[in-house]
Amino acid sequence: MKIVLVGPTYPYKGGGAQHTTELAHRLAAAGHDVVIESWRAQYPSFLYPGQQTIDAPEGEPFGNVRRELDWRRPDGWLRAGRRLRSADLVVLAVLSPVQVPPYLGILYGLGARRRPGATPRVVALCHNVLPHERRPYDRPLMKALLRRVHLVLTHSDQQSALAADLAPTPRRVAVMPPHLPARRDATGVSEEPPRVRNRLLFFGLVRPYKGLDILLRALAAGPPQVSLTVAGEFWGGLEETRELIAELGLTDRVELRPGYVPADQVPALFEQADALVLPYRSATASQNVWLGHEHGVPVIATRVGALADHITDGVDGLLVEPGSVEALTDALNRFYAPGEPERLRAGVKAVDPDPYWARYVETLLAP
Incomplete structure (x- = not known):
């Protein structure tokens, strides 16, 4: 044909x-x-x-x-x-x-x-x-x-x-x-076994429906030792995000890396994270759950679109209701209970x- x-x-x-x-x-x-x-x-x-x-x-x-x-x-x-x-x-x-x-x-x-x-x-x-x-x-x-x-x-x-x-x-x-970026060209990836780093990752294009503001508020109310990396292009709202980070007292706990992340830099970025967080208000189909699991990282996500279809709650990630700071805060506290990051990481399997x-x-x- x-x-x-x-x-x-x-x-x-x-x-x-x-x-x-x-x-x-x-x-x-x-x-x-x-x-x-x-x-x-x-x-x-x-x-x-x-x-x-x-x-x-x-x-x-x-x-x-x-x-x-x-x-x-x-x-x-x-x-x-x-x-x-x-x-x-x-x-x-x-x-x-x-x-x-x-x-x-x-x-x-x-x-x-x-x-x-x-x-x-x-x-x-x-x-x-x-x-x-x-x-x-x-x-x-x-x-x-x-x-x-x-x-x-x-x-x-x-x-x-x-x-x-x-x-x-x-x-x-x-x-x-x-349809995930290849990992074989990864640079800067450590050979050390995974350990708890007290760092979360928000990855990809930053737009209002993806709920970064909800994650920042949950981070402020959640485990005080935990930090966050935000890596991706901002389609507006960068200055507003910086203002919210300052307002919430998170300046020392949030690293902003605005701009597109080339595929060969993605593995090192995920290696530094305990979990990928997808606090979306709405979604259709997303590759990001699979992307997190491909890099051996559990995923904390909202029950929207197809996100929940690829996460087994309590096995390779956590699922929460969308749009709720309180629900996401509770999930972050549960994730960082003693032994939980290691247990959830052990449940992650790369997709075929x-x-x-x-x-x-x-x-x-x-x-």
Whole structure:
């Protein structure tokens, strides 16, 4: 089968690019003719204020990539659509509603019609059907896209229901498979056996829905010997975070490392932590639980989205209700009870990605 994936890949960074790349590898390994139709310029900077590209790949790059799409060039969207007419399957990786205008241009050039048996078949692979922090144009844009494709693939039942509210298009659900940065290039990782360091880690893009403010308040009320590292890009709110840290008297206990963390620096960062904390107010599918477990670290997380699906409460991490400083404070106190960090770390097992990817590819390609 000739398959075209339209989405980010190296030199773009982050989970979306890693997922597109790994999906291309898995489809090619299954014997399909695969190309990634990627971006020369994906987003305007005012809509994506973080670092968009990286200098070194986070995994094995995919070989067959075209990088011609540009959010500023609608004529290129139409040309891309015409190129894709010879494909059997076109997969549109939907990371944000701001991608919809280019995708509608591609569909127009493709001449796609949402009728049974139409070729090529077009799938909207929705990482998020709608953003966590929404703008007025998000719903109408996503509605316009989802009504023009043959299938919507989401990563949870909740996201599938959200898609159903926007369009009557057929839907399928596939669990987001692991697509983690490689650990083999780790630098600065100690050979010493793990020990309790009285340090927690908040890792990844910092946005309001991820609840860093809740974690800071819980830290102030929790075990006084425990410190926190916050490592990741801030999409606004850095100065407000610094003010809250000072207000809570945590200046000596919180280390801020704003900015993107390259993949080869991630293992050393996790080695310094007793646990990864995910105090999210809301979530869809997240790789961060698996990322923590891949690095041998238990995870303290809220019961939102798919986070709880990958944690066995009291075995390889702790689960708490979202939005509650008191609940998270209690979890931190329980985690640092004598012997608990060591016991929970001993329960952590790295995930095997192959079964997840096999089911994911099967769901995507099913007639």
